Structures are given as C-alpha cells and as structure tokens.
Amino acid sequence: MNAQRKSEHFDLVVIGSGPGGYKAAISAAHMGRRVALVEKGLEGGTCLNHGCIPKKTLLYMAGLIEDVNALNGRGILGAIKGDFYAALAHKEQVIANIRDNFPVWLKRLGVRVYKGRARLTGPQALTVNTSCGKRLSLQAGRIILATGSEAAPYAGCPTDGERVINSRDFMLNLRAIPRSVLCVGGGAIGVELAFLMHQFGARVTIAERGPRLLDKPCIPERASNTLERKFRRIGVDVRKNVTVSSREVHGGSVVVHFTDGSSETFEQVLVAVGRRPRIRDLGLEQAGIEVDARGFVATNEYLQTTAPEVYAVGDVKFGPMTANAALHDAKIAATNAVSGNQLRANYNRVPIVIDSALEIAAVGLTELRAEDAGFEPDTARANFSGSPKSRGRHDTEGFIEVVHDEETGQMLGGCIVGPEAGEQIHMLTAACQSPKGLWFLKEISYSHPSWCEELENAIDPYMASFIQSEKSIFRPGIYAMP
Numbered sequence: 001m002n003a004q005r006k007s008e009h010f011d012l013v014v015i016g017s018g019p020g021g022y023k024a025a026i027s028a029a030h031m032g033r034r035v036a037l038v039e040k041g042l043e044g045g046t047c048l049n050h051g052c053i054p055k056k057t058l059l060y061m062a063g064l065i066e067d068v069n070a071l072n073g074r075g076i077l078g079a080i081k082g083d084f085y086a087a088l089a090h091k092e093q094v095i096a097n098i099r100d101n102f103p104v105w106l107k108r109l110g111v112r113v114y115k116g117r118a119r120l121t122g123p124q125a126l127t128v129n130t131s132c133g134k135r136l137s138l139q140a141g142r143i144i145l146a147t148g149s150e151a152a153p154y155a156g157c158p159t160d161g162e163r164v165i166n167s168r169d170f171m172l173n174l175r176a177i178p179r180s181v182l183c184v185g186g187g188a189i190g191v192e193l194a195f196l197m198h199q200f201g202a203r204v205t206i207a208e209r210g211p212r213l214l215d216k217p218c219i220p221e222r223a224s225n226t227l228e229r230k231f232r233r234i235g236v237d238v239r240k241n242v243t244v245s246s247r248e249v250h251g252g253s254v255v256v257h258f259t260d261g262s263s264e265t266f267e268q269v270l271v272a273v274g275r276r277p278r279i280r281d282l283g284l285e286q287a288g289i290e291v292d293a294r295g296f297v298a299t300n301e302y303l304q305t306t307a308p309e310v311y312a313v314g315d316v317k318f319g320p321m322t323a324n325a326a327l328h329d330a331k332i333a334a335t336n337a338v339s340g341n342q343l344r345a346n347y348n349r350v351p352i353v354i355d356s357a358l359e360i361a362a363v364g365l366t367e368l369r370a371e372d373a374g375f376e377p378d379t380a381r382a383n384f385s386g387s388p389k390s391r392g393r394h395d396t397e398g399f400i401e402v403v404h405d406e407e408t409g410q411m412l413g414g415c416i417v418g419p420e421a422g423e424q425i426h427m428l429t430a431a432c433q434s435p436k437g438l439w440f441l442k443e444i445s446y447s448h449p450s451w452c453e454e455l456e457n458a459i460d461p462y463m464a465s466f467i468q469s470e471k472s473i474f475r476p477g478i479y480a481m482p
C-alpha cells in the first residue's frame with residue numbers, strides 16, 4: 001500500500017454526499033467558506049443511487065401504465081403493459097447522467113471532493129483512506145456528518161441478496177420482476193415498491209406487523225385506509241398484524257412462515273422493515289461524539305453533536321429518515337456551523353411524500369397530533385371525486401385535508417391523497433408558513449380546472465362561518481409564528 005501523508009485545512013468538511021451532505025457543502029460554499037466533501041461510495045448517496053431518484057423514475061412509469069389503462073376505451077385504444085427491463089435501462093441512464101454531473105457541479109461551486117472513507121481522529125480532524133490506497137489527513141474548523149443509513153436487517157427474514165432482498169438489492173441488482181413477491185413491511189418503501197412490482201406484473205402480498213399501512217404519526221389513518229382500499233381493488237394482498245417468523249430458500253423460491261402460523265411460497269421476498277444509521281468505523285469516540293439509545297448520533301435542536309465542532313444531518317441522526325428532512329437539516333447545520341447556532345430543526349415544516357398506488361403527502365400536524373399539542377383543531381376536506389380535472393382523467397380517488405384551529409383560523413397542517421400530491425403539498429407547506437394562516441389559501445387565484453382548487457373548495461365553508469361570525473382575523477400558520 002502506498003501510504004502518503006498530507007494535511008489540508010478547510011473551514012468545513014462534510015462526510016457523505018447524499019442530500020444531507022451535498023446540500024450542506026453547497027450551502028457553506030455559498031456562504032464563502034472553504035469546503036471539502038468526502039464520499040466513500042457512489043456520489044449522491046442512497047437518494048440518487050438506490051433511493052428516491054431511481055424509485056421515482058420507475059414509479060412514474062408504473063403510474064403512467066395505470067393512468068393510460070384507466071382511459072382504455074375512453075379515447076385510448078388497447079391496454080398497455082410495462083417493460084421492466086427497458087424501464088431499468090432508462091432509470092440507469094438517468095442516474096448515471098446526474099451522477100456524472102455531480103463532481104463538475106460541486107467543483108464549479110468551489111467544493112473540493114475527496115473519494116474515500118473518512119474517519120474522525122478528533123473533533124476537528126479526520127483521515128481519508130482513498131480508493132487508490134492513499135491516506136490523507138484533513139483539518140477542519142467544523143465537520144458535518146452526513147453518512148446516512150442502511151437497510152435494517154430483520155432476524156426473522158435475513159436477506160441473501162438474491163431470493164430475499166432489501167431495497168438496495170432491488171434498485172442495484174434486480175433484473176426481472178418476480179412472478180410473486182412478498183413485501184415484509186407496509187411502511188413507505190414497502191408500499192412504494194409493492195405498487196411498482198404490481199404494475200410490472202408481479203402478484204404482490206404485503207405483510208405489515210402493525211394495524212395499518214404507513215403507521216406513522218404524521219400520516220392520518222384515513223390516508224392509510226384509502227391506500228389499503230386501492231391496493232385491494234387492484235389485487236395487492238394486504239395482510240395486517242402479521243409478519244414473518246422464518247423463511248427457507250429452496251432453489252428458485254422462498255417458503256415463508258408467518259407469525260399467524262400459516263406458510264406460503266413466493267418467488268422473491270423484499271424486506272423493508274426500516275433503516276439504521278451508518279456509524280460504523282466513523283471514529284465517533286475519538287471525537288467525543290455520543291450516540292443515543294436508538295443508535296443514532298445524538299444532536300441538539302441546532303443539529304450539533306456532543307462535540308461542539310461537529311454537526312450531524314439526515315438519516316445518521318434521529319428524525320424523519322427522508323431526503324426532504326436531510327435537505328432541511330443541511331441548510332440548518334451549514335448555517336449554524338458557519339455562523340454560530342441560530343437555526344433550529346423543525347420537522348413539522350418538512351413535507352413527507354409517499355408515492356404508491358396513490359400519492360400521499362402530508363405536512364405539519366394531523367388533527368390527532370394538533371389535539372395533543374393543545375389546539376382546537378378542525379379538518380376541512382374535499383374529495384377528488386368532485387374535481388372536474390380528476391373526472392376528466394377518470395382518476396377520482398383521494399382527498400385533501402386542511403387542519404386548522406377552529407378559533408383562530410391558524411393553519412396547523414394537512415394531507416393530500418391523490419394526483420400529484422407531492423407537488424400540491426407545497427401549497428399547504430406555504431400556507432403553514434404564511435403570516436395569513438388559512439386566509440392564504442382563500443386569497444390565491446386558482447387555475448381551473450386544477451387539483452389545487454380543491455384546497456379552496458375544502459376551506460370555503462369554514463371561511464364563510466369565520467367571516468359571518470366576524471372572526472375575520474386569522475392567526476399566522478403555526479410555522480410562521482415567531
């Protein structure tokens with residue numbers, strides 16, 4: 001091994017080039033700081049290589065197959081089918097293109113990129129073992145950890161990378177859709193990949209150990225139930241309150257034993273039971289960085305670790321394990337690292353989007369969580385069955401919910417289930433951050449026909465009673481409050 005020692009100094013060194021890492025590096029570079037970014041694997045992290053982007057690219061096609069087939073006999077002649085192999089080739093081209101531009105883009109912004117594994121040797125120092133066998137030493141005023149996460153193993157159903165796979169195996173290695181597949185876990189990744197495989201021809205079963213799909217406090221139960229109904233209608237078998245106790249791989253199939261005593265054979269099994277932070281061999285102890293009881297890097301509200309010079313963003317610290325949250329963290333940690341602690345993380349401001357048989361997006365508080373937080377919440381609703389745009393597309397499932405405070409008209413949050421929910425949610429996010437509260441949604445001129453106009457239809461009856469009761473002063477949305 002060609003061991004070579006160099007030491008360079010940067011204002012900030014970021015470890016990891018996923019959405020948390022690259023956004024933090026760019027933000028600090030925009031603030032005029034000398035920044036380095038270290039990446040041991042593929043540039044772009046989980047999100048670009050085996051997460052959000054490949055998934056969204058494939059799901060777009062899965063959704064198109066459904067949309068076009070819904071209009072078969074209504075102006076479209078004949079049903080269409082997906083070609084998974086060709087879809088994979090398209091997905092790989094998209095990813096390679098973005099990845100190739102990555103170093104160019106960072107270099108243009110003045111960020112120095114090191115390819116290699118980083119290890120902390122202190123709170124302001126690290127080594128980088130590069131892929132060509134060199135060992136570099138870097139000094140840093142501040143360090144941001146953005147090392148992300150990996151699929152959590154599940155003892156009842158260990159993966160083998162072939163018959164029993166996780167989402168990374170799926171995105172990087174799967175070459176054909178199995179005839180039958182069991183998705184272990186009905187969380188975001190489970191329901192998204194279940195729909196994808198169903199649309200490309202698999203017989204899909206989901207085993208969810210909890211009482212509902214997407215069992216998260218930020219997703220209202222009504223959204224989970226609507227998705228489950230849709231799954232049942234299109235032929236995805238949803239089993240709740242059950243999981244896998246053991247499995248046996250026999251050549252080309254997997255025999256699965258369930259906790260309810262039943263057994264069944266599948267061609268493939270996808271394990272999607274959550275993710276765990278990537279902290280192995282990072283040198284946390286040498287830098288004085290503590291880990292919390294769940295195994296995540298412990299941070300305060302400024303995203304500062306127990307070593308004051310080191311911050312952590314994204315999946316490696318506790319919080320929503322989404323690219324959206326990692327991007328939110330990145331702006332906060334970069335600002336705090338560069339200019340002193342001034343911004344606080346607040347995940348109620350960050351939307352969550354799930355793209356499955358229905359698109360589901362939510363932001364802020366559900367009615368239940370708003371009640372717990374001491375508000376007097378009420379929920380304004382409109383169903384897409386009443387939307388002319390939805391009727392024209394023969395796609396009328398789903399709804400919009402606007403959670404607000406009954407007394408003050410304060411925006412507390414909301415959820416959208418239906419077409420382009422992941423785009424529409426930005427309207428609710430903006431309303432939650434507006435000084436005008438609920439009035440923000442009334443004041444806008446909407447395009448007609450559009451999906452977003454359903455926001456106005458949902459809140460109209462509430463606005464009318466507000467105005468008639470002369471309570472026409474709306475408090476700012478909760479996230480616009482000082």
Ligand SMILES: Cc1cc2nc3c(=O)[nH]c(=O)nc-3n(C[C@H](O)[C@H](O)[C@H](O)COP(=O)(O)OP(=O)(O)OC[C@H]3O[C@@H](n4cnc5c(N)ncnc54)[C@H](O)[C@@H]3O)c2cc1C
Nearest residue numbers: 016018020040041045046051118148314315321322323324
């Ligand atoms: C199948 C799937 C679909 C998803 N879809 C979505 C979605 O649609 N929307 C959404 O918001 N979220 C989605 N997510 C979640 C999202 O991908 C993650 O939350 C996000 O990537 C986390 O970003 P991060 O920057 O924290 O870490 P990562 O993206 O995991 O990046 C971490 C990087 O750090 C590098 N690294 C680790 N250790 C070291 C080291 N010691 N030295 C150097 N480099 C190191 C890794 O190689 C990696 O490249 C999805 C996840 C999966 C698995």
